[in-house]
Amino acid sequence: MTVFSQLPRPSRKLALGLAILAGPLALAGTLFPAYLADPDGVRALFAVRLHGPDLERLGQTSPVILVHLGFGVLALAVGAILMAGRKGARTHRILGWGWVLAVGIVAVTSLFIQTVNPGHFSFIHILSGYVIIALPLAVAAARRHDVERHRRYMTGMFYGGFAVNLLFVLLPGRLVWNLFLG
Numbered sequence: 038m039t040v041f042s043q044l045p046r047p048s049r050k051l052a053l054g055l056a057i058l059a060g061p062l063a064l065a066g067t068l069f070p071a072y073l074a075d076p077d078g079v080r081a082l083f084a085v086r087l088h089g090p091d092l093e094r095l096g097q098t099s100p101v102i103l104v105h106l107g108f109g110v111l112a113l114a115v116g117a118i119l120m121a122g123r124k125g126a127r128t129h130r131i132l133g134w135g136w137v138l139a140v141g142i143v144a145v146t147s148l149f150i151q152t153v154n155p156g157h158f159s160f161i162h163i164l165s166g167y168v169i170i171a172l173p174l175a176v177a178a179a180r181r182h183d184v185e186r187h188r189r190y191m192t193g194m195f196y197g198g199f200a201v202n203l204l205f206v207l208l209p210g211r212l213v214w215n216l217f218l219g
Contacts, residue, residue: 089217090216090217091215091216091217094212094215094216095216098212101146101149101150102146102150102152102212104142104146105142105143105146105147105150106212106213108139108140108142108143108146109139109143109202111135111139112136112139112140112143113199115132115135115136115139116136116140116195116199118132119132119133119136119191119195120192120195124184124188125184133179137172137175137176140168140172140194140198141168141169141172143168144165144168144169144172145165145169147161147162147165148162148165161201161202161205164198164201164202168194168198171190171193171194172190172194174186174190175187175190175191175194178190
């Protein structure tokens with residue numbers, strides 16, 4: 038028996054909260070110093086001005102990124118409705134299939150977006166790989182009536198995935214930053 042086995046296990050909510058917090062903090066810790074080292078990055082951080090979407094910039098964006106962005110916004114909205122609503126009801130199942138489709142499209146289209154590391158995958162693509170694997174597992178768990186496993190997969194993908202991605206797309210210089218804040 039080790040010292041660690043004698044410690045009480047943390048609750049699942051605490052573990053989920055720490056996981057959701059650790060991902061964005063790790064991402065910020067790796068990216069933020071690069072922005073501080075770059076004089077343009079520092080200026081971008083302090084030149085924030087909230088405005089309506091820059092439709093001209095949106096019109097210059099590649100179709101893959103537009104599909105990714107559109108289905109990402111849809112998945113965020115439907116996911117919020119699903120998380121707030123009653124679970125297991127017919128509406129939950131119908132919206133759930135829509136969310137699965139939207140998230141699947143977001144994950145697959147992200148594989149074709151390589152703007153952070155031109156011509157290569159970046160660390161954010163690890164999340165896409167996880168989603169491509171976890172999404173069918175979560176659906177299979179629901180179909181087997183393994184509610185606990187289904188809940189863990191889906192809440193992890195929704196809260197963890199969107200927390201990391203929102204932090205990533207809101208970095209200065211990225212498309213969403215430039216559309217609304219740049």
